Amino acid sequence: MHEMSIADALIRIVETEMANHGLRTVQRITIQHGALSTMVPEALDLAFEAMTRGTALEGAVLEYEKVPLSLRCSKCETTFSPEVRSLHFAPCPSCGEEFAHAVLTGKELNIAHIEGDT
Amino acid sequence: MSKAIPVIRNILDANNRLADQLRNVYAENNLLALNLMSSPGAGKTSLLERTLNDLRDELRMAVIEGDLQTDNDARRVAATGAQAVQINTEGGCHLDSSMILEALKQMDLAALDVLFIENVGNLVCPAEFDLGERAKVTLLSVTEGDDKPEKYPMMFAQSKVLLLNKIDLLPYVDFDLDRATRFARALNPEIVVFPVSCRTGEGLEPWYVWLKEAALAERR
Numbered sequence: 143m144h145e146m147s148i149a150d151a152l153i154r155i156v157e158t159e160m161a162n163h164g165l166r167t168v169q170r171i172t173i174q175h176g177a178l179s180t181m182v183p184e185a186l187d188l189a190f191e192a193m194t195r196g197t198a199l200e201g202a203v204l205e206y207e208k209v210p211l212s213l214r215c216s217k218c219e220t221t222f223s224p225e226v227r228s229l230h231f232a233p234c235p236s237c238g239e240e241f242a243h244a245v246l247t248g249k250e251l252n253i254a255h256i257e258g259d260t
Numbered sequence: 261m262s263k264a265i266p267v268i269r270n271i272l273d274a275n276n277r278l279a280d281q282l283r284n285v286y287a288e289n290n291l292l293a294l295n296l297m298s299s300p301g302a303g304k305t306s307l308l309e310r311t312l313n314d315l316r317d318e319l320r321m322a323v324i325e326g327d328l329q330t331d332n333d334a335r336r337v338a339a340t341g342a343q344a345v346q347i348n349t350e351g352g353c354h355l356d357s358s359m360i361l362e363a364l365k366q367m368d369l370a371a372l373d374v375l376f377i378e379n380v381g382n383l384v385c386p387a388e389f390d391l392g393e394r395a396k397v398t399l400l401s402v403t404e405g406d407d408k409p410e411k412y413p414m415m416f417a418q419s420k421v422l423l424l425n426k427i428d429l430l431p432y433v434d435f436d437l438d439r440a441t442r443f444a445r446a447l448n449p450e451i452v453v454f455p456v457s458c459r460t461g462e463g464l465e466p467w468y469v470w471l472k473e474a475a476l477a478e479r480r
């Protein structure tokens with residue numbers, strides 16, 4: 143349940159951005175989370191809702207964009223996206239190499255954008 | 261007026277900035293800081309007891325103990341003579357950098373070579389929080405199943421060291437050391453794997469060698 147910590151950090155960032163851009167309310171917050179991130183959207187929704195009750199952020203909706211895992215083959219440099227379920231059997235589609243691939247995307251936990259009213 | 265604002269900020273930025281502060285503190289004190297992670301019961305505290313006892317004449321070591329509620333582990337560690345500072349997370353599933361900064365105030369860092377941070381027992385959450393450590397060390401016991409690296413990829417992907425503990429129980433459990441090692445290496449080719457038994461002491465020597473070399477590297 144580290145979603146409480148994530149919600150806390152998220153709320154602080156959004157409050158700063160609201161002040162910077164003169165927003166009074168926020169309707170939507172878009173979150174990018176990589177396939178390797180261990181954040182659980184339902185748990186974050188719950189934590190966010192509980193922690194924003196009675197604040198300017200009450201009722202804001204969290205929208206999630208999942209960022210797929212993409213790897214670069216350690217041998218032939220082909221870029222590919224394995225199924226996350228088989229993360230650890232990720233042979234390169236072009237040369238078959240299984241090991242030492244570089245993780246290009248999949249570790250993200252970002253706020254992508256905020257929509258609100260001035 | 262409705263407005264859409266692009267942000268693109270890492271949600272854990274605040275923690276990451278504090279982790280940078282911690283990194284500086286460790287560097288100034290030539291200190292090897294290790295973030296020790298595992299499921300509950302995998303043997304983190306047993307590993308620490310062994311290591312603190314066996315290397316007490318060679319390395320000056322201390323422990324920050326993260327625990328949900330109790331100070332049982334801290335007392336076991338303190339019994340070895342090493343300094344142990346307890347952090348109770350009161351139900352929190354991980355340690356964050358602000359907790360470590362607080363704990364460090366109670367420690368004489370200049371008198372240390374190695375700081376172990378024993379994270380809360382949990383294979384999921386601790387992996388998301390950078391504590392400024394030089395390396396994450398994950399402990400997996402053979403009673404937990406060799407599919408754990410596949411189920412919890414983040415932790416294994418980020419760890420520099422994987423200790424496979426309780427190998428004295430291998431004859432009694434369905435755990436394939438090669439399979440677990442292979443899983444862990446698939447996303448993290450550089451991970452160093454040590455099969456050990458903290459009960460019998462088997463396999464601990466290579467871990468000690470790694471630890472001493474890593475501590476020495478901090479002094480240069």
Ligand SMILES: [Zn+2]
Nearest residue numbers: 215218234237
């Ligand atoms: Zn390839």
